[in-house]
Amino acid sequence: MNHSRSVRARGLAAVGVSAALLLAACGGGGGSGGNENPGAQSSQAGFNAGSTSVVNPSDKKGGTLKFANEGDWDTLDPGETYYAYSWNFARLYGRSLMMFKSAPGKEGNQLVPDLAEAPGQASDNAKTWTYKLRKGVKFDDGTEVTSADVKYAVLRSTDKQTFPNGPAYWDALLNLPSGYKGPYKSPNMNTDSAIETPDESTIVFHLKQPFAAFDYLGQQPDTMPVPKDKDTGAKYRNSIVSTGPYKFADLQPGKSFNLVRNDQWDPATDPNRKALPDRIEVSLNVNADDIDNRIISGDLDVAVTALGVQPAAQSRVLQDPTLKENADNPLGVRLWYTSINPTVPPLNNIECRKAVEYAMDRTSYQTAYGGQFAGGDLATTILPPSVPGYQAYDLYPDGQDHKGDLDAAKKSLEACGQPNGFQTNIAYRSERPKEKATAEAFQQALARVGIQLTLKPYPQGDYFAQYAGLPPYVVKNKLGLALNGWAADWPDGFGFLSQIVDSRVIRPAGGSSNMSVRIPEVDQMLDKALTELDTDKRNQDWGAIDKRVMEEAVIYPGVYSKSLLVRSKNATNIFVTDAYGEYDYLGLGAQK
Amino acid sequence: MFAYIVRRLLWSVVLLSVLSVVVFSIFYLIPLVGGATPETLAGRYVGRAATPETVHLTAERLGLLDPVPVQYWHWLKGVFVGAEYDYGSGVEHCPAPCLGYSFITKQPVWPELLDRAPVTISLVVGASLIWLIAGVSVGVISALRRGTVFDRGAMGVALAGVSLPIFFTGLIALAFFSYRLRITAPGGTFVPFSESPGRWAYSLLLPWITLAFLFAAQYARLTRAGMLETMTEDYIRTARAKGLPERTVILRHGLRGALTPVLTIFGLDVGLLLGGAVITEKTFSLNGLGKYAYDGIVSNDLPKILGVTLVAGFFVIIANLVVDLLYGVIDPRVRLE
Numbered sequence: 001m002n003h004s005r006s007v008r009a010r011g012l013a014a015v016g017v018s019a020a021l022l023l024a025a026c027g028g029g030g031g032s033g034g035n036e037n038p039g040a041q042s043s044q045a046g047f048n049a050g051s052t053s054v055v056n057p058s059d060k061k062g063g064t065l066k067f068a069n070e071g072d073w074d075t076l077d078p079g080e081t082y083y084a085y086s087w088n089f090a091r092l093y094g095r096s097l098m099m100f101k102s103a104p105g106k107e108g109n110q111l112v113p114d115l116a117e118a119p120g121q122a123s124d125n126a127k128t129w130t131y132k133l134r135k136g137v138k139f140d141d142g143t144e145v146t147s148a149d150v151k152y153a154v155l156r157s158t159d160k161q162t163f164p165n166g167p168a169y170w171d172a173l174l175n176l177p178s179g180y181k182g183p184y185k186s187p188n189m190n191t192d193s194a195i196e197t198p199d200e201s202t203i204v205f206h207l208k209q210p211f212a213a214f215d216y217l218g219q220q221p222d223t224m225p226v227p228k229d230k231d232t233g234a235k236y237r238n239s240i241v242s243t244g245p246y247k248f249a250d251l252q253p254g255k256s257f258n259l260v261r262n263d264q265w266d267p268a269t270d271p272n273r274k275a276l277p278d279r280i281e282v283s284l285n286v287n288a289d290d291i292d293n294r295i296i297s298g299d300l301d302v303a304v305t306a307l308g309v310q311p312a313a314q315s316r317v318l319q320d321p322t323l324k325e326n327a328d329n330p331l332g333v334r335l336w337y338t339s340i341n342p343t344v345p346p347l348n349n350i351e352c353r354k355a356v357e358y359a360m361d362r363t364s365y366q367t368a369y370g371g372q373f374a375g376g377d378l379a380t381t382i383l384p385p386s387v388p389g390y391q392a393y394d395l396y397p398d399g400q401d402h403k404g405d406l407d408a409a410k411k412s413l414e415a416c417g418q419p420n421g422f423q424t425n426i427a428y429r430s431e432r433p434k435e436k437a438t439a440e441a442f443q444q445a446l447a448r449v450g451i452q453l454t455l456k457p458y459p460q461g462d463y464f465a466q467y468a469g470l471p472p473y474v475v476k477n478k479l480g481l482a483l484n485g486w487a488a489d490w491p492d493g494f495g496f497l498s499q500i501v502d503s504r505v506i507r508p509a510g511g512s513s514n515m516s517v518r519i520p521e522v523d524q525m526l527d528k529a530l531t532e533l534d535t536d537k538r539n540q541d542w543g544a545i546d547k548r549v550m551e552e553a554v555i556y557p558g559v560y561s562k563s564l565l566v567r568s569k570n571a572t573n574i575f576v577t578d579a580y581g582e583y584d585y586l587g588l589g590a591q592k
Numbered sequence: 593m594f595a596y597i598v599r600r601l602l603w604s605v606v607l608l609s610v611l612s613v614v615v616f617s618i619f620y621l622i623p624l625v626g627g628a629t630p631e632t633l634a635g636r637y638v639g640r641a642a643t644p645e646t647v648h649l650t651a652e653r654l655g656l657l658d659p660v661p662v663q664y665w666h667w668l669k670g671v672f673v674g675a676e677y678d679y680g681s682g683v684e685h686c687p688a689p690c691l692g693y694s695f696i697t698k699q700p701v702w703p704e705l706l707d708r709a710p711v712t713i714s715l716v717v718g719a720s721l722i723w724l725i726a727g728v729s730v731g732v733i734s735a736l737r738r739g740t741v742f743d744r745g746a747m748g749v750a751l752a753g754v755s756l757p758i759f760f761t762g763l764i765a766l767a768f769f770s771y772r773l774r775i776t777a778p779g780g781t782f783v784p785f786s787e788s789p790g791r792w793a794y795s796l797l798l799p800w801i802t803l804a805f806l807f808a809a810q811y812a813r814l815t816r817a818g819m820l821e822t823m824t825e826d827y828i829r830t831a832r833a834k835g836l837p838e839r840t841v842i843l844r845h846g847l848r849g850a851l852t853p854v855l856t857i858f859g860l861d862v863g864l865l866l867g868g869a870v871i872t873e874k875t876f877s878l879n880g881l882g883k884y885a886y887d888g889i890v891s892n893d894l895p896k897i898l899g900v901t902l903v904a905g906f907f908v909i910i911a912n913l914v915v916d917l918l919y920g921v922i923d924p925r926v927r928l929e
Contacts, residue, residue: 162680233680297771
């Protein structure tokens, strides 16, 4: 009796669930993008059109764009924020010395002057950089921006007790006086050895070493001017003074904030921004699945972190032709890869490392990361294709099906003196299912040639500091392989490579992202590239470094990351910029 | 009665103190015992480019270099006399009760808890009323019409309600009612009661129903079982024999006896949810205490977690005290002399 009732009830529940799922499936698809703009092109644009061209172009001003973030913003303070989406977004309310051009695809990688009149002028073998500021740029309170405001902004970002999360390039490169702790704790210290402001519109940076790619530092949000008298240290994130076309309104930490037009912004001083929408509303800590549903239904415009739709929406988007037509699948500036540690025998023999390169099934790496659309493209280099300097090559071809070249792997094992394979461990971050799946894929693929892997999960919070990034621990625990991933601070060889292939960043006490690359020649190549002022030649240098590292087989490139993004029905001027691998937030407009 | 309440409240202070020690130990002491250092703990709160010096400075700023008992003492002192926080260009005073500063958002925790409490209270009050009325009503009718189509249908729906998680029903409900039919508010909507009672109810209608669906199912089944048992008691037969109307027999004698276990569970449920209806708030993107706690857990933001834990503990203690007092009203056998 009870059994019968239970079965009927379960049946009822199952019918209810199926109906609900059906309704939900019907809930999003309708329409071809809700395109009511006569000049719009989104219904014809097609899948991934936004990655290379402007979809739904328009110069119409007005309307509101709605953004949502599935978490909290790391910080809106331009002196500390350190996420690509945040740097992309910060251009709406702040003006840095340089900026990435608001343009689709590779054109978006181009640096253009923003607060500065022109790119930096190098002298003293690229150790001194001078910028002239545009006249007439104002803070949102009407005060004119001066070079002293830029200097103050850069210096405050070096106070790592107050701003521990931001980039640390200025601290490392500027010729700051010994013992300097930032303008709060060292207010009276003369810092002219690092930054000079000979007049209100000139700023001169003095570095400790040559840095040919300095304009990339100039595009960091920490060069956005901060008025000293309005600076409130760690709390400035809640009271930012704007220099861009928008200023903050109704900022509720952890919940939401709005951007409204900054009436002190003068378009005559700014050739880079269209500033189309009247208002931008941002909700924080919104359920990621709900964000997907709302964008698909037209209630929301942008998932600001641009990590791609969740698995539930992913299948809907890819299976529904109408939805797929309004989606983009851009390449990010990130590589998911595996470090092959030459400090762990027998991987100290290059032939054993090559055996790993040949034996791995690259398609299983891609599958582990979510497949072709959500995971990414198969990688054979360290630099992703979106980074200038990328050169396509494959030193370890793995067959037409990319499932590994087992014959080549066996030959390498014989040359290594391990014809029957060997045993080692593979480390991964236990909180990351994709890394676990990748480690298992390595285990299965390498077992085909006799390489036996034991999985070693570690907590991600201490992964680099205590385990896979701690050299003595790696050797003692035979972590021959360790899963890793890297995204560039900016799309440039230095931004991508310096922290993962320079052996000098490896610290005996742990904590470095570089776990396996110790090639003195590469260190020298990096130093040389940093003195090369010709951009094209410098890009060639980065490509050469990439190849030199791969020759040593200390990195197994897995996938160049990609994300599946859905275009807003309301937004105009939608395109992906290669600078961030995201929609260009500066270019977006709104229909209503 | 007054002495009983005072005694229970004093015990609640002791309980909350123990709770704070336990939570503090979980986050600070146990990692140290497991081999972590103040620097590795501080490493969670710095960016990827942080140098060892930055990590050390962060550990110093967060007070992680002090022995754990000293850290706890500083926190406890802040609760009673307030604390001060160096934000770089100045020092901010956090008045008592200062439950600490968020490591991540650099905001004092107590004002944020106060700010978010109305959302959670609104959610729980509305949902609990719905599930209590609906659940108990359905349970009573099912018990009285045992074996009928209504009973079987209601218990079937109840089973579905118990079985389906909120993150599933919530998302389905949002997709259908908010984004397809557009008859309910989209996720993330909350209008304070003081601003507009009508819009307040509209903004929370879907979360209320979704949360209530889960709990109403349990209450219907619990009430039904209680009623089935109570209605076979001798005193019910006596009441009927005395010629009391059936309505009075059911409501004043039957239901009253069946309500005691329902009330016990109700107190616990409401208390726990007031401390944060985590999944519902997360699903509907409501900025209540539950989502605050979730964010704290995800980002290892101990002051947030500690604050919500204490608030949750407080609500559970108070809810249980109220329930204990209500026992006496409902059931004269446990009335305090």
